[in-house]
Amino acid sequence: MDYSILFQQLLILLAMMFVGYITYLFKLIDDKGYTQLSSLVVLVLNPFLMISGVAGKRIAFSSEIINQNIILVITLYASLFVLGFIYVYLIGCKNNTSYLYRMLILLPNVGFMGIPLVKEMLGSEYIVLVTFYILGFNLIAYTYGIYLSSKFGNKEYRPKLSKNINFGTISAFLSILIFAYNIKLPSPLITFVNYMGESCIVLSMIVIGAFLAKTNLKEIFLKKTNILFVFAFMLLVPLLMIILTKKMPFDANILGIFQIMVCMPVGSATCMLAQEYGGDGTDAAHLVAATTLATVVTAPTVFYLASLII
Numbered sequence: 001m002d003y004s005i006l007f008q009q010l011l012i013l014l015a016m017m018f019v020g021y022i023t024y025l026f027k028l029i030d031d032k033g034y035t036q037l038s039s040l041v042v043l044v045l046n047p048f049l050m051i052s053g054v055a056g057k058r059i060a061f062s063s064e065i066i067n068q069n070i071i072l073v074i075t076l077y078a079s080l081f082v083l084g085f086i087y088v089y090l091i092g093c094k095n096n097t098s099y100l101y102r103m104l105i106l107l108p109n110v111g112f113m114g115i116p117l118v119k120e121m122l123g124s125e126y127i128v129l130v131t132f133y134i135l136g137f138n139l140i141a142y143t144y145g146i147y148l149s150s151k152f153g154n155k156e157y158r159p160k161l162s163k164n165i166n167f168g169t170i171s172a173f174l175s176i177l178i179f180a181y182n183i184k185l186p187s188p189l190i191t192f193v194n195y196m197g198e199s200c201i202v203l204s205m206i207v208i209g210a211f212l213a214k215t216n217l218k219e220i221f222l223k224k225t226n227i228l229f230v231f232a233f234m235l236l237v238p239l240l241m242i243i244l245t246k247k248m249p250f251d252a253n254i255l256g257i258f259q260i261m262v263c264m265p266v267g268s269a270t271c272m273l274a275q276e277y278g279g280d281g282t283d284a285a286h287l288v289a290a291t292t293l294a295t296v297v298t299a300p301t302v303f304y305l306a307s308l309i310i
Helices: 003-025 031-052 063-090 097-106 114-122 124-152 167-180 187-213 217-222 224-245 252-262 269-278 282-309
Strands: none
Touching: 003 114, 003 187, 003 282, 031 124, 031 167, 031 187, 031 269, 063 097, 063 124, 063 224, 063 252, 097 124, 097 224, 097 269, 097 282, 114 124, 114 252, 124 167, 124 252, 124 269, 187 269, 187 282, 217 224, 217 282, 224 252, 224 282, 269 282
């Protein structure tokens, strides 16, 4: 696997975060603007990114390949769901922060980093399969993710169907329908959706960069809990999951997508969710930044160690 592609994509994301960092320092974005942009990304632009993943895409895979991909998507999120409980138990996290950690573990950056990596490493035709991971991300983020954020912020949360019917969940189901029935959308609509989705990547990184400008960067890299989190979920967990699944009788490229996904950092949408529904996105933003920066070292290391062991 070409590790230089991973490094290049990471640099692009870091550059976008740096733009947000500088923008806040020069007062082009204030605290109110940060909050508004965060809401825009979570509630509007991120759902557009999901739809853009299937709109106008041609289905060129057999049902067997698609089923294998779905199995691995379920494997990823089910494993991370269980690991979230195990992790907060092992570190003795007994306060509301445990809900935040469970959300961060459950929602890796399968879209913003996953799409360009899969495109460059396996080919653009495989992007549509990454959409399944993004659909899983959004279905979880806009339902269970909101619940975890609310619990983290010590806010009252009552599971109601009406609370889970939002632009995020509606967009997820629309994406499933478009893909499953190969619905052809008008070209102008596809172009519109693509533009809106692409803007999500840029703005989400800018928002994180702006947030980091408000914080002490030393806290990100010297805090013991952050170091432990990076070691566990950027090195240990990805290595174990790749080893356990590499011998599955699946298509090599489908397994390759899964291996890329398990090495992804914490999804940037988590700090927006924490800010929007929990009231404080500090810890989330710190771990998004720390895991994103660590990826340039951890992902190549994981693949290298896995090749030695297997």
